[in-house]
Amino acid sequence: MGDTDVTTEPGAPWLIVGLGNPGPEYARNRHNVGFMVADLLAERIGGKFKRAGKAQAQVIEGRIGPPGPANRRVILAKPMSYMNLSGGPVTALRDFYKVPTANIVAVHDELDIDYGVLRLKLGGGDNGHNGLKSMTKAMGPDYHRVRFGIGRPPGRMQVADFVLKDFSAAERKELDYFVDRASDAAEALVIEGLERAQSTYNS
Numbered sequence: 001m002g003d004t005d006v007t008t009e010p011g012a013p014w015l016i017v018g019l020g021n022p023g024p025e026y027a028r029n030r031h032n033v034g035f036m037v038a039d040l041l042a043e044r045i046g047g048k049f050k051r052a053g054k055a056q057a058q059v060i061e062g063r064i065g066p067p068g069p070a071n072r073r074v075i076l077a078k079p080m081s082y083m084n085l086s087g088g089p090v091t092a093l094r095d096f097y098k099v100p101t102a103n104i105v106a107v108h109d110e111l112d113i114d115y116g117v118l119r120l121k122l123g124g125g126d127n128g129h130n131g132l133k134s135m136t137k138a139m140g141p142d143y144h145r146v147r148f149g150i151g152r153p154p155g156r157m158q159v160a161d162f163v164l165k166d167f168s169a170a171e172r173k174e175l176d177y178f179v180d181r182a183s184d185a186a187e188a189l190v191i192e193g194l195e196r197a198q199s200t201y202n203s
Contacts, residue, residue, distance in 0.1 A: 013073040014190045016041065017090055019108040019131035022080045031083060031163040032152045033179065034107040034131075035150070038078050040183045049078060051156040055092040056081045065191040072190050075099070084130040087138030094139065104143040105186055106135060109163060113149030115171060116178040118185050118201045121145050122194055128159075145196065147177070148188050 018038025026032050043179055047063035049113060052059040058078045065071040075097050077088040102122070113119055121198060123141045126132035135143065153162035167175055181201070189199040 007056045011073075012100050012103055013075055013097055014096065014103045015077060015090070015093055015103065016105045016107065016190070017079065017086070017093075017135075019083060019086055019106055020078065022078075022082050026164070028166040029164050030109050030167055032150045033150065033182075034047055035078050036175075036179045037107045037182045037186065038076050039122045040179055041076050041186065044183070044187075045074070045076070047076075049076075049081075052077070052089075052093065052096075055089050055096065057089040057093060059093065059159060064187050067181070070191050074190060081112055081132075084134055086131040087134035087136070090135050091138045101134040101139055101143050104139075105146060105189060106132060106143060107146040107182065107186055108132060108148065109150045110147035111150060111159065111163070113147060113151070115149055115151045116174060116181075117149040117203055119145075119149070120183055120185060120189055120194060120198050121147065122199055146182055146189065148182050186201045 018034035020026065020032035020035035045064065047060040048060035054195060057080055062078045063071055064074050065180055077093055077095065078167055079083055081089050094101065108129060112127060118173045120173040122144050126136055149163050153159055183195060188200060
């Protein structure tokens with residue numbers, strides 16, 4: 001499925017999933033930028049994450065968007081299963097909250113995009129990302145993605161080492177700005193639809 005809008009069920013909730021690894025040792029890793037975006041969205045909604053029972057995730061329920069038809073019911077989630085097992089918690093939340101797969105948004109780090117650059121899309125492959133691989137195995141590929149560029153590892157550094165390291169000092173100077181922009185992009189995707197959000201944020 002390509003980068004086009006799909007017809008979703010009117011009034012159905014949206015599930016925005018920030019991908020990352022639980023635990024303080026991973027909190028500022030490049031691989032955890034999805035958690036960072038989810039945390040900022042939670043601040044905007046004005047809620048605190050709570051454990052989601054059997055789903056092995058932390059969630060917040062709230063609403064985003066202006067009053068009226070563009071207002072959306074949203075569940076924010078951070079899977080607590082570790083990255084390569086994200087599909088189980090996401091599928092459990094999808095089923096519990098009755099979210100159409102097309103109303104799921106995964107926010108994740110992306111190696112093949114320069115640092116801070118965003119790309120929004122619907123469907124596609126996992127490009128070696130273990131969180132996406134697990135989600136796609138569990139429910140198919142037809143969910144939305146907010147891809148946050150982290151760039152490729154320098155020199156001969158292994159990908160696994162690179163993504164599990166904290167952002168560099170130089171990167172951290174702009175990190176808050178880029179996380180804020182990715183949060184804006186996720187909100188725009190839910191409120192305005194994919195094509196309009198892409199025209200604004202696919203820089």
